[in-house]
Amino acid sequence: MPGSRPPALPAYFDFLIAAYRSGHAGRHVHLGYWDDPPPLSAPVRPGEFEAAQSRLTERMVAFAEKRSGQIVLDVGCGLGGTLSALNEAHTDTSLVGLNIDRRQLDICRSIVPRAGNRLSLVEADACSLPFDFGVFDVVFAVEAMFHFPARRRFLAEAARVLRRGGVLLVTDILVRCPTGPTPWPVEAMQAVIRRDYGPWPDLFVAGADLVSMAQESGLEATIDEDWSQATLPTYRVVSPDPLPERQERPDAGAVFRWLHTHGFLTYRMLGFLSGG
Ligand SMILES: C[S@@+](CC[C@H](N)C(=O)[O-])C[C@H]1O[C@@H](n2cnc3c(N)ncnc32)[C@H](O)[C@@H]1O
Numbered sequence: 235m236p237g238s239r240p241p242a243l244p245a246y247f248d249f250l251i252a253a254y255r256s257g258h259a260g261r262h263v264h265l266g267y268w269d270d271p272p273p274l275s276a277p278v279r280p281g282e283f284e285a286a287q288s289r290l291t292e293r294m295v296a297f298a299e300k301r302s303g304q305i306v307l308d309v310g311c312g313l314g315g316t317l318s319a320l321n322e323a324h325t326d327t328s329l330v331g332l333n334i335d336r337r338q339l340d341i342c343r344s345i346v347p348r349a350g351n352r353l354s355l356v357e358a359d360a361c362s363l364p365f366d367f368g369v370f371d372v373v374f375a376v377e378a379m380f381h382f383p384a385r386r387r388f389l390a391e392a393a394r395v396l397r398r399g400g401v402l403l404v405t406d407i408l409v410r411c412p413t414g415p416t417p418w419p420v421e422a423m424q425a426v427i428r429r430d431y432g433p434w435p436d437l438f439v440a441g442a443d444l445v446s447m448a449q450e451s452g453l454e455a456t457i458d459e460d461w462s463q464a465t466l467p468t469y470r471v472v473s474p475d476p477l478p479e480r481q482e483r484p485d486a487g488a489v490f491r492w493l494h495t496h497g498f499l500t501y502r503m504l505g506f507l508s509g510g
Contacts, residue, residue, distance in 0.1 A: 242433045262287035262315035264377040265465040283471045291319045302326035304371040310378025314342035326350035361387040368397040375404045386447045393451035396508035410498045417479035430486030457505030465501045
């Protein structure tokens with residue numbers, strides 16, 4: 235729309251990009267996945283978090299069929315963790331990474347396509363995908379949808395660019411408005427999440443809402459897994475205070491730790507089949 239502002243970039247990426255460039259962070263920008271989740275009180279072993287992040291990516295990539303000649307899109311591709319894993323697992327595949335942040339795409343450029351793969355990187359908004367109808371076999375959005383201007387618009391766009399029988403694979407963080415006593419006012423929690431982890435336009439969304447929004451666009455939910463317990467040990471690294479509720483001025487990590495441990499935050503993995 236003429237005059238409308240481009241979507242905001244997540245501010246926390248300034249830090250992550252610097253950490254990646256100085257060799258202090260890898261390509262994955264998402265929670266870890268533990269097959270056998272340790273308690274939150276367990277000490278973190280060196281390399282454990284990075285291995286758990288790779289495991290989450292590996293689990294996502296495993297949902298995509300390995301057929302040569304496929305065209306795969308990763309929306310909100312971050313620093314290229316999923317693209318890199320797809321490049322290792324697939325052959326003769328066209329990989330397309332999309333992001334609104336050119337700096338992240340520049341980091342993805344160092345991925346060297348192997349075994350007949352091709353890689354292209356596109357700067358665009360997830361809610362306005364610059365592709366024709368029915369181009370892709372698989373579309374990924376790993377831990378990114380909550381940032382997009384509207385999940386509903388992204389789901390409609392993903393449905394439009396997928397071929398009939400194509401697959402959309404996503405993970406999403408779903409927050410439920412807390413009920414009962416909370417350590418901080420709900421409005422303050424929302425403000426802190428938006429300040430530290432924003433943009434996050436629609437904060438309170440249920441899994442059922444996602445499924446019905448996708449259905450409206452002709453996407454049928456075929457995979458629906460709750461990864462909340464498997465991802466919970468992440469807070470041992472990103473928000474290690476065992477009693478975040480003691481903090482008078484929490485950051486979003488502390489708020490998330492409290493919401494996740496109290497069942498108000500779920501980490502959901504969903505797969506959809508395109509009937510369009
Ligand atoms: C939490 S990171 C996840 C990155 C990556 N998928 C991963 O798992 O490592 C969210 C990503 O979504 C991207 N993003 C945010 N808003 C976007 C938008 N409107 N369109 C496209 N990408 C967007 C961010 O720049 C960032 O790369």
